[in-house]
Amino acid sequence: MISTQIIGNYKFVLFVDDVGIERNSVKILDNILREANLLYEINDGSVTVLKQTNVILEAISRLELEYNEKDIFTNIQKLKLNENVSQIFAWISSNNVHSKILIPFLEHMSELIVTIKSNNQLSILSKSKSGNVKLKEYHHELMNNKTMIKEIKIEKVQEQKEDVNVDNIGTFKIGQFTAEELEAKRNLKLPFEKINSINQEKKEAKIIYTPDNVDDFDEEDDPDNDLQFI
Amino acid sequence: MSSFVKIKKENNVEIAGVKTSIRNWQIVSTGSESFNFILGGGLELNSITLIGEDKYGKYSDILTKLFLADSFHHNHHIYFASLDNDPKKIMKEIPMPNEYQKDTKTEETISNDLRIAFRYQDLPKIDSVQRGSSQNSVTYDLTKKYEKDVIERYEKINYYSFNEQQQRGENVFDSIIRDLQSTLAQKPELLRVCISSIGSPLWFTGESFSSDLITFLTQLKSITRYNNVVCYLTMPLHLINLIDEQLIFKIRRLVDCNINLESFNNIEKQTNAVFKQYHGLLHIKKMHSIAALQSHKPEAFDLAFKLKSNRFLIEKLHLPPELQENDSSEISMSCSSIASGGGNKSLDF
Numbered sequence: 001m002i003s004t005q006i007i008g009n010y011k012f013v014l015f016v017d018d019v020g021i022e023r024n025s026v027k028i029l030d031n032i033l034r035e036a037n038l039l040y041e042i043n044d045g046s047v048t049v050l051k052q053t054n055v056i057l058e059a060i061s062r063l064e065l066e067y068n069e070k071d072i073f074t075n076i077q078k079l080k081l082n083e084n085v086s087q088i089f090a091w092i093s094s095n096n097v098h099s100k101i102l103i104p105f106l107e108h109m110s111e112l113i114v115t116i117k118s119n120n121q122l123s124i125l126s127k128s129k130s131g132n133v134k135l136k137e138y139h140h141e142l143m144n145n146k147t148m149i150k151e152i153k154i155e156k157v158q159e160q161k162e163d164v165n166v167d168n169i170g171t172f173k174i175g176q177f178t179a180e181e182l183e184a185k186r187n188l189k190l191p192f193e194k195i196n197s198i199n200q201e202k203k204e205a206k207i208i209y210t211p212d213n214v215d216d217f218d219e220e221d222d223p224d225n226d227l228q229f230i
Numbered sequence: 231m232s233s234f235v236k237i238k239k240e241n242n243v244e245i246a247g248v249k250t251s252i253r254n255w256q257i258v259s260t261g262s263e264s265f266n267f268i269l270g271g272g273l274e275l276n277s278i279t280l281i282g283e284d285k286y287g288k289y290s291d292i293l294t295k296l297f298l299a300d301s302f303h304h305n306h307h308i309y310f311a312s313l314d315n316d317p318k319k320i321m322k323e324i325p326m327p328n329e330y331q332k333d334t335k336t337e338e339t340i341s342n343d344l345r346i347a348f349r350y351q352d353l354p355k356i357d358s359v360q361r362g363s364s365q366n367s368v369t370y371d372l373t374k375k376y377e378k379d380v381i382e383r384y385e386k387i388n389y390y391s392f393n394e395q396q397q398r399g400e401n402v403f404d405s406i407i408r409d410l411q412s413t414l415a416q417k418p419e420l421l422r423v424c425i426s427s428i429g430s431p432l433w434f435t436g437e438s439f440s441s442d443l444i445t446f447l448t449q450l451k452s453i454t455r456y457n458n459v460v461c462y463l464t465m466p467l468h469l470i471n472l473i474d475e476q477l478i479f480k481i482r483r484l485v486d487c488n489i490n491l492e493s494f495n496n497i498e499k500q501t502n503a504v505f506k507q508y509h510g511l512l513h514i515k516k517m518h519s520i521a522a523l524q525s526h527k528p529e530a531f532d533l534a535f536k537l538k539s540n541r542f543l544i545e546k547l548h549l550p551p552e553l554q555e556n557d558s559s560e561i562s563m564s565c566s567s568i569a570s571g572g573g574n575k576s577l578d579f
Contacts, residue, residue: 074436
């Protein structure tokens with residue numbers, strides 16, 4: 001039922017009607033509130049509310065004829081701050097308003113926005129106090145005075161991803177080794193790898209020199225012979 | 231006996247919470263370490279900073295609270311104006327500072343199971359969070375709040391709320407300027423002005439809104455320049471765009487620093503899979519440079535922000551590695567899908 005989604009902590013609920021069913025707006029809102037057993041009074045925003053109640057604003061396109069935008073916003077804010085008001089419901093038809101800024105500005109002020117997109121589809125955007133925003137799509141039949149709504153679950157079109165078989169990708173093996181291959185892999189000494197200190201060779205630097213056949217130790221011509229050092 | 235006379239900087243007054251930096255003269259912290267780093271240390275004294283709000287205002291709210299927390303912590307005079315929400319209520323929710331922690335940055339070296347060259351083994355993991363090397367600034371923990379009466383007892387704060395505006399009945403902009411002038415008449419050490427959500431429906435004054443706003447910003451700028459004031463404004467730019475497309479450019483000329491937030495909501499359009507780890511993007515539109523010819527140039531311009539439970543972090547935008555060939559339905563960068571050679575799955579070397 002649509003009332004379960006709408007009635008709650010949302011102080012200002014805005015109905016944005018893209019279809020053009022404004023003349024049924026009061027009836028629709030009346031149905032919804034009656035279903036939830038809630039009292040309401042119709043207000044044009046300028047009268048102070050003295051007892052605990054919900055307020056249905058006159059259709060915004062009609063308010064627009066009487067007040068300017070600034071006054072509409074101010075009046076709505078005053079209703080919002082009024083502790084006697086539990087919830088405010090407003091209806092705005094996009095094809096009936098003249099001002100370009102009314103709909104986006106009112107959407108900014110509202111905590112819950114019901115956008116009636118077509119004769120059978122609507123969406124509900126709810127802003128929580130912590131700043132999280134949720135958008136859900138529903139099927140509706142508000143035109144036929146039915147207040148049941150059914151959620152449309154948007155299925156993400158997931159094309160079948162062919163499971164990439166890792167083994168067959170390339171010309172070398174990535175996974176799946178035999179035990180011997182694993183052992184060989186682990187023992188392979190990589191070029192710049194840090195060698196563990198346990199296995200480290202002795203710290204002295206040794207120069208290992210194996211002379212070729214052609215190399216000869218030439219005793220006579222050794223120029224360092226006469227140097228006296230040990 | 232030399233006749234050398236040392237020149238003293240007489241106008242360099244030491245104010246708590248204000249640092250002197252080489253480039254920016256005197257800077258004030260924003261409350262968030264990352265944000266300070268991007269701005270080159272913090273907000274410049276005598277400057278106006280404009281934050282373009284994200285669509286539902288969640289993250290700009292947090293930045294505002296951090297700014298207020300820093301002002302409160304350093305005992306600065308605060309002027310907080312907000313028509314949309316009750317400023318007193320917001321003030322009660324400001325975060326407390328973290329207890330002073332020594333440099334506990336854990337350097338995660340790459341784990342020893344990985345066999346890599348010795349040169350790279352001891353390097354710390356790449357940390358793309360934007361932060362300075364000195365950890366001297368105070369950071370705030372978003373989960374910790376002050377007790378109610380601590381803030382109520384704070385005297386050096388002036389509020390301007392919707393109710394106040396209704397009582398006075400005059401133009402919003404005029405009353406704010408008047409308030410600021412009277413607050414400054416008491417000569418506070420440092421006044422931090424925070425005005426939230428200018429341009430939201432309640433600020434709308436009708437047809438003259440654009441010119442009123444420009445006049446207001448000009449007056450604010452002159453007040454800010456000639457007194458010890460730091461201004462922090464936030465505006466829902468997507469709404470201002472609807473009033474007048476050219477207005478945002480005029481506004482940008484008048485403020486000193488403009489940074490826009492763009493949050494990912496996953497509602498209107500499917501968030502690019504690439505941005506999974508971030509909460510939104512940060513766009514630097516204008517950088518302050520009051521005391522120098524050149525503005526601070528941040529290390530990277532592709533910045534993204536992330537809100538952790540207790541901190542607000544700004545990071546250099548990293549694209550995750552492209553490991554698998556993605557179908558074109560999953561939105562990926564167009565150049566990579568071309569480069570993967572569409573369809574040919576075997577890696578041939």
